[in-house]
Amino acid sequence: MVSHFRGFFKKSLGKRLVSVFLVILILPSAIIGVFSYQSAKREMESTLHSSAKEKLELIDYFLTGTMMPMVRSINYYANNISAKNMDEDQVKDINKKFDEFLNLNNEAASIYIGTETGSMVSTTNRIFGANYDPRQEDWYQAAKKAGGAAIITSPHTSKSKSKTMEITIAQQLIDQSGVIAVDVSLYNIRDLVSKGKVGT
Numbered sequence: 661m662v663s664h665f666r667g668f669f670k671k672s673l674g675k676r677l678v679s680v681f682l683v684i685l686i687l688p689s690a691i692i693g694v695f696s697y698q699s700a701k702r703e704m705e706s707t708l709h710s711s712a713k714e715k716l717e718l719i720d721y722f723l724t725g726t727m728m729p730m731v732r733s734i735n736y737y738a739n740n741i742s743a744k745n746m747d748e749d750q751v752k753d754i755n756k757k758f759d760e761f762l763n764l765n766n767e768a769a770s771i772y773i774g775t776e777t778g779s780m781v782s783t784t785n786r787i788f789g790a791n792y793d794p795r796q797e798d799w800y801q802a803a804k805k806a807g808g809a810a811i812i813t814s815p816h817t818s819k820s821k822s823k824t825m826e827i828t829i830a831q832q833l834i835d836q837s838g839v840i841a842v843d844v845s846l847y848n849i850r851d852l853v854s855k856g857k858v859g860t
Contacts, residue, residue, distance in 0.1 A: 726765075726767050727812075727829075727844070729765075730765055730767075730768065730829055730842060730844070731810045731812075731829055733761060733765075733842075734810055734829055734830070734831050734840055734841075734842060735810055735831060737757070737840050738808075738810075738831040738832065738833050738834060738840050739834045740834075741754060741773070741833060741840065742833060742834075742835050742837050743773055743775040743776070743781065743833055743837040743838035744835060744837040746781070751781055754773070754781055755781070755782075755783055758771045758772070758782075758783045759783055761842075762783060765842075767844050767845065768842050768843065768844055769818065769824070769826055769843040769844065769845045770782065770783055770842070770843045771783060771840070771841070771842040771843075772840070772841060772842075773833070773838050773839065773840045773841075774794025774795065774797070774800050774838055774839050774841070775794070775837060775838035776795070776836070776837050776838055778793045778794065778795055780792065780794055794838075794839070798813060798816075799811070799813050799828040799830040799839070799841050800830070800839045800841075802830065803830040803831055803832045803839040803841070804832050804836075804839065806831070806832065807832070808831070808832055808834065809831065810829060810830070810831040811829070811830055811831070812827055812828070812829050813827055813828040813829075813830070814827070815827055815846055816828070818843060818845075824845050824846070824847055825845070825846040825847065826843045826844055826845050826846055827843075827844050827846065828841050828842070828843050828844070829841065829842050829844065830842075
């Protein structure tokens with residue numbers, strides 16, 4: 661009986677020892693796993709938050725550092741250019757100013773004026789058909805309706821051969837002789853935001 665009890669005790673003790681060893685081995689691993697998970701979760705949340713914040717900062721930079729200066733430039737041109745009775749020298753002078761504008765604003769795809777007579781004054785990188793009438797365009801009509809305030813259109817496909825997506829900033833000239841507009845490529849915006857190329 662005693663021998664049987666001792667055998668049972670040994671088996672029971674053995675099971676207990678195994679259980680204790682398993683607890684000793686598993687519990688720290690489980691604790692480490694929980695802490696590792698929590699740490700990884702916090703790190704991931706921090707990374708995602710940092711990435712989202714960076715994207716918002718880039719978009720904010722684009723709006724305040726790129727779009728607003730272009731709006732101010734368009735406003736300046738609109739208040740200092742007239743499309744009435746322009747001669748060849750005046751057109752050349754305007755195109756020279758436009759070329760300078762494009763050199764200073766890499767995000768701008770083109771800049772031009774649509775006149776009240778239906779003609780166009782544009783830089784050489786944008787060619788309009790002989791039957792093109794700017795007065796029929798949304799940007800022209802929206803700018804006229806805004807009564808001298810700058811407007812920004814919804815994204816649309818460019819009429820150039822590249823067929824890229826763009827937005828247009830437009831404003832009616834101060835003497836109402838036409839509308840000045842600049843096209844901004846959305847691909848340039850995407851590159852700025854996705855690659856983080858601020859100020860380039």
